[in-house]
Amino acid sequence: MNDTTPNSYRTGPDERGRFGIFGGRFVSETLMPLILDLEAEYEKAKTDPGFWAEMDDLWTHYVGRPSPLYYAERLTEELGGAKIYMKRDELNHTGAHKINNVLGQILLARRMGKTRIIAETGAGQHGVATATVCARFGLECIVFMGATDVERQKPNVFRMKLLGAKVVPVTSGRATLKDAMNEALRDWVTNVENTFYCIGTVAGPHPYPAMVRDFQSIIGKETRAQMMEREGRLPDTLVACIGGGSNAMGLFHPFLDDPEVRIIGVEAGGHGVDDRMEHAASLTGGRPGVLHGNRTYLLQDADGQILEGHSISAGLDYPGIGPEHSWLHDMGRVEYVSVTDDEALAAFQLSCRTEGIIPALEPSHALAHVAKLAPTLPRENLLVMNMCGRGDKDIFTVAEALGSKI
Template identity: 85%
Template structure:
């Protein structure tokens, strides 16, 4: 790995794992030794050239990086205004950005001598990526997935089982990502000797938010180089969908010091951001609290009880957000907006028709916001959105929403 790429992964939160007032480590005493050991191992790995050489080799020859930066010419012409680029991370092996991070965590697990990997998943892409890398290295894999998500993401459930993973349906709560993460944490407490918890987003107790961000930052590093090659300058606006927020942080982080680059995160507005909380827009409609080991913005009632939220997208159906996103919102470096299910479905269909790309429902939210703002921007304005996942996993959900029977 080039020295400048290695150096780009060196920054992080303060010594307490906080991004301003967010982040931290709110866990049981049982988990503290595991988390401290993980933190120490990651600190060693960050400065170990052999670790990054192995990561770079796997990213190149196993994942298929760098993923292309694609000029969406027909969509640009259709919308008018800004020039639209898509970072094609859906072309990665397993069909999403998730494998960028999974490879890093499982290499750490191997360094630590762990032979059993557990993970949580919503849309199933993190579960598929974890099962894939576990199969490659011969590790036992257990994936916790909400029962509701098991039903609406059946293709990914089958893929995980084909890859040798045990998929555990979680029936508590609404049976979505929050509940899957709860059960994964319970498993980790119970099986501390041989188990490594591979978290799929920039949430959880420190060091997970910073560690996952560092692994995903390969996305933004590539965009910097690719946009310079294509246009001779940096993009004017970056846009990415946010559930927990790993694909977005991966795109955003290498640009945080570039003050002229506008950064927009797009949350799941569900049926609309209002008092009924039928959405998962925690930055738009939530307030700070503690969940899954970190302090961040959450959907919660007046008593601090976590609300369920709602989104057509399983990968965005989470009532919280990564703590670094919470900090970026408060300091004003990034903007956060919400997109409804209906708007995301419209963007899904337009992308299929105009570019021959079937997007996942997650980046369809980001594309919907591109569709809102691009027409009012000048033609020399460069927008880069992260196409973080492909949509074959979502065709049954979309068909049902559109009233189409496909068997």
């Protein structure tokens, strides 16, 4: 698309919310004034030391940041190549990276005087994080979740309810994550006065992709400082899984202008990326289109109708991806690959066995690629994979896939 190399990969988006041709503000007129307000408020907050001081305090004392950068010694030995570090964002309060972003958005909502928070969720991790922070600040919380996902993620549904959130099962469309996002947008268009839409990933209309990225960038900033301290230099390789792409963008963004750092995003290949379309690999198996407020790579048919993604991981089966990833893909700065359900399952067990860490199925995808890549790299190659979530929520799915009964 764009064949000139920019001076920096970190200056986007432009004033129209675009990363190259991707991103933008494809929303109905009712929402347009709201996202312009949000953008103005975020621009103010971004340069307000008071805002970041509050974030830092909560990150430290409520979330438990910084998360450790852990040298996975036995995994390194087992794979026999690159020196593997794990960025332990699964140790955050609520068990995933999602809360990094939710805190930022809820603080913004409070600055804007909004009292009602809505969110969409797939696997339930973003819903749980949102319900958690809403409870912490005494805000009304409504989480839209596809009826199919409500059924297969019961523990998280119960967690959200314990935290005081109202979980609305969405039956429209195919009743999964994209439909939950449609329903959240329908709610927002109806309750414009008091409602803040807390989006869980680096997608949606501008300014969400940039804002969520900025909040998640704490992952990459910490990794940079921790690696300098441990090894005295930058890592050579970064690997993270991608559904919408927020944990990956958070890890990648602070390193985009360091050309010596190889960066790899891992999409969910489901049953394999081919014309059966039983996968959720938007970049490797989709093409550019417009959905949920932004232009990005999408899984779609020849007529521009959106297809369902499939992945064993409910957190990755979204038919789109954050627009900045689409741009980085087209620019060639980040490599995007996919791994299948079976490969992710094997990596899940590898982590349990070698490191005593039960990973979520989402980072199991990143780990599956590490298992392929690390043996081909020299011992001095410093590789960081983002362990962005813990696997407690997935034990039922894994048990079923392995033929065990719990």
